[in-house]
Amino acid sequence: MLFYFFGALAVIASLLVIAQRNPVYSVLLLITSFGALSGLYVLLDAPFAAAIQIIVYAGAIMVLFLFVVMLLNTPHEDTDADEKTHPMLRPGPMRFGAAMAVALLGELAWALSRSGPSSTFSNTPVTSLSAIGYTLFTDYAFQFEVTSVLILVAMVGAVLMARREDQPGEKR
Amino acid sequence: MPSLNDYLILSAVLFTIGTAGVFVRRNLITILLSIEIMLNAVNLSFVAFGRAFGTVEGQIIVFFVMTVAAAEAAVGLAIVIALFRHRESLNPDAFTALKW
Numbered sequence: 001m002l003f004y005f006f007g008a009l010a011v012i013a014s015l016l017v018i019a020q021r022n023p024v025y026s027v028l029l030l031i032t033s034f035g036a037l038s039g040l041y042v043l044l045d046a047p048f049a050a051a052i053q054i055i056v057y058a059g060a061i062m063v064l065f066l067f068v069v070m071l072l073n074t075p076h077e078d079t080d081a082d083e084k085t086h087p088m089l090r091p092g093p094m095r096f097g098a099a100m101a102v103a104l105l106g107e108l109a110w111a112l113s114r115s116g117p118s119s120t121f122s123n124t125p126v127t128s129l130s131a132i133g134y135t136l137f138t139d140y141a142f143q144f145e146v147t148s149v150l151i152l153v154a155m156v157g158a159v160l161m162a163r164r165e166d167q168p169g170e171k172r
Numbered sequence: 173m174p175s176l177n178d179y180l181i182l183s184a185v186l187f188t189i190g191t192a193g194v195f196v197r198r199n200l201i202t203i204l205l206s207i208e209i210m211l212n213a214v215n216l217s218f219v220a221f222g223r224a225f226g227t228v229e230g231q232i233i234v235f236f237v238m239t240v241a242a243a244e245a246a247v248g249l250a251i252v253i254a255l256f257r258h259r260e261s262l263n264p265d266a267f268t269a270l271k272w
Binding site: 007100104 | 174175187190192196209216227235247
């Protein structure tokens with residue numbers, strides 16, 4: 001029962017994310033969708049994933065998006081045709097793109113329907129944080145360290161690209 | 173109790189919504205948000221598979237996906253800020269300098 005509640009909440013919030021004109025509302029609705037997904041992770045006996053979904057995704061990444069939306073200060077898509085028609089109702093390539101997305105949904109549903117009936121989860125869940133931490137720092141220690149290098153590279157790249165180029169005193 | 177297939181179908185629906193957002197919207201910020209929806213749909217199927225097989229790898233790969241998503245969001249938003257400084261626009265159709 002909770003599955004259908006959280007699932008419907010995630011789907012409706014995600015649909016509203018791509019139907020909103022104002023990016024601030026989009027970001028806030030996406031946080032709602034992430035909260036619903038976090039509830040689904042709890043239902044799947046994955047409290048670690050649920051916690052980092054809220055802390056990292058909703059708390060850090062979405063706040064970063066919100067900062068950029070407010071920094072750029074462009075609440076609406078900025079051509080006249082875009083102002084008049086709703087994003088879902090635009091002609092031409094957009095309708096083709098939406099048709100492609102519907103075709104993708106059809107393919108995925110077809111592939112899943114071929115897999116036959118699947119049972120509910122019967123085996124005992126692994127919920128302990130110590131098991132996750134042990135595996136992360138033994139079997140996946142190298143990947144974990146590579147991740148830190150990735151974060152460093154992303155940080156340097158973001159600072160370099162978002163820097164103003166006409167700063168006084170800067171030699172080019 | 174929902175089965176593994178139910179979670180996978182929900183994940184497929186969310187992924188499709190993200191794909192539709194990338195195709196339909198003409199705002200760079202919303203396109204990045206749609207990519208986040210797609211990443212989360214994949215995360216949901218990873219956790220569901222991890223639960224079905226009784227392993228911790230499902231949650232560990234979610235951890236890595238979130239790290240990559242954070243890096244992608246930081247670099248993507250930096251690019252968006254730089255592009256906005258050049259053209260005063262967030263419409264991807266406005267950036268045609270590399271087009272033949």
